[in-house]
Amino acid sequence: xxxxxxxxxxxxxxxxxxxxxxxxxxxxxxxxxxxxxxxxxxxxxxxxxxxxxxxxxxxxxxxxxxxxxxxxxxxxxxxxxxxxxxxxxxxxxxxxxxxxxxxxxxxxxxxxxxxxxxxxxxxxxxxxxxxxxxxxxxxxxxxxxxxxxxxxxxxxxxxxxxxxxxxxxxxxxxxxxxxxxxxxxxxxxxxxxxxxxxxxxxxxxxxxxxxxxxxxxxxxxxxxxxxxxxxxxxxxxxxxxxxxxxxxxxxxxxxxxxxxxxxxxxxxxxxxxxxxxxxxxxxxxxxxxxxxxxxxxxxx
Amino acid sequence: xxxxxxxxxxxxxxxxxxxxxxxxxxxxxxxxxxxxxxxxxxxxxxxxxxxxxxxxxxxxxxxxxxxxxxxxxxxxxxxxxxxxxxxxxxxxxxxxxxxxxxxxxxxxxxxxxxxxxxxxxxxxxxxxxxxxxxxxxxxxxxxxxxxxxxxxxxxxxxxxxxxxxxxxxxxxxxxxxxxxxxxxxxxxxxxxxxxxxxxxxxxxxxxxxxxxxxxxxxxxxxxxxxxxxxxxxxxxxxxxxxxxxxxxxxxxxxxxxxxxxxx
Numbered sequence: 001x002x003x004x005x006x007x008x009x010x011x012x013x014x015x016x017x018x019x020x021x022x023x024x025x026x027x028x029x030x031x032x033x034x035x036x037x038x039x040x041x042x043x044x045x046x047x048x049x050x051x052x053x054x055x056x057x058x059x060x061x062x063x064x065x066x067x068x069x070x071x072x073x074x075x076x077x078x079x080x081x082x083x084x085x086x087x088x089x090x091x092x093x094x095x096x097x098x099x100x101x102x103x104x105x106x107x108x109x110x111x112x113x114x115x116x117x118x119x120x121x122x123x124x125x126x127x128x129x130x131x132x133x134x135x136x137x138x139x140x141x142x143x144x145x146x147x148x149x150x151x152x153x154x155x156x157x158x159x160x161x162x163x164x165x166x167x168x169x170x171x172x173x174x175x176x177x178x179x180x181x182x183x184x185x186x187x188x189x190x191x192x193x194x195x196x197x198x199x200x201x202x203x204x205x206x207x208x209x210x211x212x213x214x215x216x217x218x219x220x221x222x223x224x225x226x227x228x229x230x231x232x233x234x235x236x237x238x239x240x241x242x243x244x245x246x247x248x249x250x251x252x253x254x255x256x257x258x259x260x261x262x263x264x265x266x267x268x269x270x271x272x273x274x275x276x277x278x279x280x281x282x283x284x285x286x287x288x289x290x291x292x293x294x295x296x297x298x299x300x
Numbered sequence: 301x302x303x304x305x306x307x308x309x310x311x312x313x314x315x316x317x318x319x320x321x322x323x324x325x326x327x328x329x330x331x332x333x334x335x336x337x338x339x340x341x342x343x344x345x346x347x348x349x350x351x352x353x354x355x356x357x358x359x360x361x362x363x364x365x366x367x368x369x370x371x372x373x374x375x376x377x378x379x380x381x382x383x384x385x386x387x388x389x390x391x392x393x394x395x396x397x398x399x400x401x402x403x404x405x406x407x408x409x410x411x412x413x414x415x416x417x418x419x420x421x422x423x424x425x426x427x428x429x430x431x432x433x434x435x436x437x438x439x440x441x442x443x444x445x446x447x448x449x450x451x452x453x454x455x456x457x458x459x460x461x462x463x464x465x466x467x468x469x470x471x472x473x474x475x476x477x478x479x480x481x482x483x484x485x486x487x488x489x490x491x492x493x494x495x496x497x498x499x500x501x502x503x504x505x506x507x508x509x510x511x512x513x514x515x516x517x518x519x520x521x522x523x524x525x526x527x528x529x530x531x532x533x534x535x536x537x538x539x540x541x542x543x544x545x546x547x548x549x550x551x552x553x554x555x556x557x558x559x560x561x562x563x
Contacts, residue, residue: 024532
């Protein structure tokens with residue numbers, strides 16, 4: 001079965017990508033990253049960031065809220081210490097970039113462009129858990145486009161822009177970043193939410209609000225992927241609550257050229273491998289010979 | 301730090317029995333876990349097969365029953381642990397681990413004092429087993445709300461530990477907090493002595509303060525809301541003198557002096 005996937009020149013052995021912030025190196029003890037389409041490690045900023053106060057996670061009905069706050073050790077650490085380990089495991093790596101300013105996005109992209117072994121860049125303009133630079137860019141089509149243009153000017157590899165669901169019109173943002181030169185879009189990042197800890201009679205998360213992920217958000221994500229895929233000509237990567245291969249196939253039928261898995265890995269570390277196997281079985285059962293035949297097939 | 305053996309396994313349940321006020325003792329059959337687990341480590345257990353509750357639950361390793369049997373102790377206080385409590389002998393639990401770093405087990409300590417509050421007693425039994433196996437004197441200070449919330453007393457005694465109990469309501473042992481008697485216990489015998497604490501934050505913080513006062517090594521096992529359980533999501537971060545660190549992968553055991561106590 002042919003699962004080969006090409007996202008704007010990024011060659012993947014299958015359409016299953018591990019979402020940023022959810023797949024760390026320790027998972028390589030429990031599942032084989034080389035069998036996955038790609039891995040997107042946690043977003044990197046130029047300098048190290050320490051992240052948000054605890055509690056940072058809270059379980060909700062069929063989902064979870066998080067407010068990590070882009071904690072990471074900075075781009076130099078990523079390039080020197082983390083990337084080589086991913087590559088030695090045989091993973092295809094797409095690097096996720098975050099920043100507080102357009103200049104920071106550019107500086108990180110500049111460093112990553114000089115590195116061998118990174119197949120593409122994903123611009124995170126959709127983190128809901130920081131005061132500057134995350135969702136503040138992703139909510140405004142003009143700013144999202146400006147970040148995209150700036151990164152595209154310096155980057156020597158395909159650029160994916162990761163979009164937020166916390167907007168009135170996702171198609172407006174998708175079209176804006178496409179016009180600015182984005183090679184693909186991925187969506188959705190987490191949905192802004194809140195939980196109250198009734199034992200403490202206080203917000204459950206240290207930063208009050210957080211991003212909702214997990215199976216609970218899948219219908220929201222699917223609707224937004226469907227809309228975005230109808231609005232742009234560049235590839236759309238779908239994510240948000242994907243837990244099984246059936247979920248992944250839904251996203252592809254809605255128009256996604258590839259999918260990402262996030263929270264489901266916390267529940268079952270082998271979810272990625274299982275989804276690959278499940279897509280393969282589905283294609284055989286329905287007499288397809290190529291996974292690309294699924295893309296957008298359910299669109300009306 | 302020795303290389304960690306972290307695996308995902310279906311562990312066959314030998315028994316899963318109530319042993320106190322909502323306290324359950326779960327034992328599973330696994331030679332590899334029994335061989336590699338260290339005191340202070342935990343298992344990240346999937347408590348159901350569906351999507352609700354979604355996340356795994358970190359459950360402390362309570363000790364080894366024999367060379368093929370590992371015990372866990374947990375309190376059924378929410379939907380996740382209630383689902384775990386409903387599991388029966390013969391079924392299998394999906395567990396990732398042994399996870400986390402574990403307590404220091406070092407023969408140079410002449411005495412160890414284990415301070416446990418509530419369900420915090422869970423990992424201390426395994427630690428008591430390890431120190432007793434080295435011939436080290438082990439004093440256990442157990443604190444609970446009331447008599448009904450005390451568990452494992454007999455198990456500690458059968459290991460040859462000296463056990464002192466405090467309850468908030470005076471229904472058993474001394475009335476008061478377990479840390480009230482820590483000070484006299486530290487000075488009650490020869491050194492070097494080490495203090496290991498697991499329980500409510502106020503208890504651990506108090507134990508840490510007293511240990512520091514006597515210049516005694518102290519380790520605490522911290523708890524924080526956890527998602528992935530293996531260091532990927534950074535959800536269970538706690539503040540330390542070295543910045544945020546992950547309870548699941550850098551802990552759950554921290555040297556008391558590196559913990560920045562909040563609140």
